[in-house]
Structures are given as C-alpha cells and as structure tokens.
Amino acid sequence: xxxxxxxxxxxxxxxxxxxxxxxxxxxxxxxxxxxxxxxxxxxxxxxxxxxxxxxxxxxxxxxxxxxxxxxxxxxxxxxxxxxxxxxxxxxxxxxxxxxxxxxxxxxxxxxxxxxxxxxxxxxxxxxxxxxxxxxxxxxxxxxxxxxxxxxxxxxxxxxxxxxxxxxxxxxxxxxxxxxxxxxxxxxxxxxxxxxxxxxxxxxxxxxxxxxxxxxxxxxxxxxxxxxxxxxxxxxxxxxxxxxxxxxxxxxxxxxxxxxxxxxxxxxxxxxxxxxxxxxxxxxxxxxxxxxxxxxxxxxxxxxxxxxxxxxxxxxxxxxxxxxxxxxxxxxxxxxxxxxxxxxxxxxxxxxxxxxxxxxxxxxxxxxxxxxxxxxxxxxxxxxxxxxxxxxxxxxx
Ligand code: PMT
Numbered sequence: 001x002x003x004x005x006x007x008x009x010x011x012x013x014x015x016x017x018x019x020x021x022x023x024x025x026x027x028x029x030x031x032x033x034x035x036x037x038x039x040x041x042x043x044x045x046x047x048x049x050x051x052x053x054x055x056x057x058x059x060x061x062x063x064x065x066x067x068x069x070x071x072x073x074x075x076x077x078x079x080x081x082x083x084x085x086x087x088x089x090x091x092x093x094x095x096x097x098x099x100x101x102x103x104x105x106x107x108x109x110x111x112x113x114x115x116x117x118x119x120x121x122x123x124x125x126x127x128x129x130x131x132x133x134x135x136x137x138x139x140x141x142x143x144x145x146x147x148x149x150x151x152x153x154x155x156x157x158x159x160x161x162x163x164x165x166x167x168x169x170x171x172x173x174x175x176x177x178x179x180x181x182x183x184x185x186x187x188x189x190x191x192x193x194x195x196x197x198x199x200x201x202x203x204x205x206x207x208x209x210x211x212x213x214x215x216x217x218x219x220x221x222x223x224x225x226x227x228x229x230x231x232x233x234x235x236x237x238x239x240x241x242x243x244x245x246x247x248x249x250x251x252x253x254x255x256x257x258x259x260x261x262x263x264x265x266x267x268x269x270x271x272x273x274x275x276x277x278x279x280x281x282x283x284x285x286x287x288x289x290x291x292x293x294x295x296x297x298x299x300x301x302x303x304x305x306x307x308x309x310x311x312x313x314x315x316x317x318x319x320x321x322x323x324x325x326x327x328x329x330x331x332x333x334x335x336x337x338x339x340x341x342x343x344x345x346x347x348x349x350x351x352x353x354x355x356x357x358x359x360x361x362x363x364x365x366x367x368x369x370x371x372x373x374x375x376x377x378x379x380x381x382x383x384x385x386x387x388x389x390x391x392x393x394x395x396x
Contacts, residue, residue: 007182011084019092021051022089027060030042080115085120089122118180189230193272218238230247234249237252318344320342333345333347333365344387364386
C-alpha cells in the first residue's frame, strides 16, 4: 500500500528465546515480525530447545539460529552490533537473574551484555516465582536500567495454577517492540480518544446504534501510546482487544460517553473524537421489553453533542473531530470544523470502498484552519500516525 509506514520494516531484531513453555509462541512472534518487514535472528538457550526446535525457528525466521557460544566465537559481538533492537520472549526468571547480575555464561546473556540498544523483555513463569522478592529485585534492576517489560498476563498457567505469569500475547510484544523503536514526540501529551459506536436503548433488550467497529479509534490510541503519550480510551461496545497500557473506559450510550469525557477532560491536552456517537436516542426508554403489538412509532430526541460541549469550555483541550459523510462532501466537513470549533477535522467518505466503518483501511482528508491534505487509502494504523503527525505540527 502506497505511503504505508511500517515501524518494523527492515529493522534487525535479535530475538532471545529462553526455556519456558511459552517458547512455542515464538514461532508466531517471528512470523508476525517478518510480516511487518523485520529481519529476525534468533539466539536460543539450551533450555529453550526442550520447548521448541532450532529447525522450526530456522524455518520461521528464514535465518540461521544461534545458541552455541563456542561454535560461533564472535556471534556475541557481531549479532548485537548488527541489531536495531533485542527482544527476549519468553524471558525466564533464570535469564532475567543473569541479565540483572551481568552473568555471561551463554550466548544470549553474553549478547545482552554487549548490546547497546533497547531491550524488550516478556517475562513468563509461575506466579510464585514472579512474586518472589529475589526475582522482583532482579526485574527492578533491569527496569531501572531502561529494559522495557511487556506482560506477563494473569490467567491459567502451564502448571495448572491460576495467577500472574503467562507470557504477553504476541500482538502486545509486537506493539511494545514498535513503541521502543518509535520517537516519543507525544511524550508531553495526555490524549483522550473516543472510539466505537454508542447504543441508545428503547428498552432493556433493543437499541439504536451504527456500524462503527472501533478500529479507527483503537488505532489512534495505540499509535499515541507508541509515541509516548498518556492515553485514555473511552470506547463504545467493540469486539476489539483493549490496547495494553491505555486507561480504558467502556461506555454504552452517548450520555455515558459524555459523562466519561467530562470526567477525563480535566487532565487531557488533546481530545480525539473518532467515536460514531449516535445523533438520536429514543425520547423515552421502556423499563420492560416492549411487547409486539403491531406498529411501533418511535419518538427520537437529540443526544448531547459531546464535541461541541467540550469546545465551548474555557480551558478546552486541542480538539480533533471526524466527519463521517456519505459522498465527497468536503464542504460539510469544513463547516463542521468551524461550527463545532475544532482544531482539526478528519473527513472520511464512508461510502467509498475501503473507507469508514468496520474495515481495516480508511481514506481521509485532514482539514484545519491552515491546510487540507488528502491522504491515499491507508491502513488505519497509518491513518492514525498521519493524524498524530499533523497534531504535532499544529501544536509545535
Ligand atoms: O470505528 P470504525 O469501524 O473504524 O469506523 C471509523 C469511523 C467511520 C466511525 C470514524 O472514522 C468516524 O468517522 N468517526 C466519526 C463519526 C461521526 O459521528 O461523525 P459525525 O460527522 O456524525 O460527527 C462529527 C463529530 O462530532 C465526530 O467527531 C463525532 O465523534 C462528534 N459527535 C457527534 C455526535 C454527537 N452527539 N457528539 C459528538 O461529539
């Protein structure tokens, strides 16, 4: 896709795999990293070979797999020197302990010592080990030195117990890796993003809503987080996984979204309203399921216009709105920018192929008081970055 911006494209990733059950997930991790254009070189410990074979990793990475310190005598220098980032997944308590104390007794721990870039680490172990004070001290030592931790998750563990210790999911490890390779140009910003549809209930089981999936808003939240912002995501009902690292507030109706926005606004420097807020709601809501008794006439009333209400506030944040139009009605978007007193509006024609609701891509025009820029069809992650680029320019 033209103008596609892939953070991991041509990035050389040194992937350390240590001896944990979740090592099998590293095959999927390698596959996804390569799909993003990264070049992956694996260093595995001897213990990791009990859980995943070097051959599988060689096939997945299409690259030689390293593990023997003495077979490749200079690998502990040459591999780290040629890598943009080091990712260790899974990272066992043993390896984390070695890293924390500078113990360099295998190719991976030696490579960690000679690597000068950023390290992302996905710990995985039994919850008792994860909570052990000796382990915590080792982990803290690494975190204080700038190592980036992703996970672990709570859930059922390989040993059959429940608790914290499951390795982070592959998309979260990829997101953390992208974040580590991205410039933090939004580090001073506190960004409030709204996403998804709202539901306006007629009765306890029926509602009016729209086709928004939340994809555009979630992409914005992830991109802002990657670029160093503090992010709050207020989301209408969506089946998407909650982005890790954001403050997530689920809501249902426009009124709930309005209250949540008002609550979170105090600490926000930027508001991005990508949610498809219902414009109408039933004038009355029945407390019980409405019986089927022939025709039903609905009386609708306007929902609160969240964006306009925020724009009227004295200490308002920088406001980005969207215009979902059916057709190339740019003039309508220009008017919305003005009437709703926004700083930037993102026009999308939701009838255009690959654009708008519930698709992976979007085709938008960014309109502000100084400039209009029409972007090609892009995936929503790239649209999100383009919107954030313009915000950075306008706030410079
Ligand atoms: O979620 P996806 O499936 O990825 O789809 C993305 C999207 C099409 C929903 C998104 O790109 C989009 O266009 N979102 C805004 C949809 C919309 O409500 O547009 P609007 O032109 O009706 O509203 C203009 C602006 O006012 C929007 O920023 C909207 O969030 C805001 N608004 C609208 C109504 C209302 N009561 N309160 C509001 O704040």
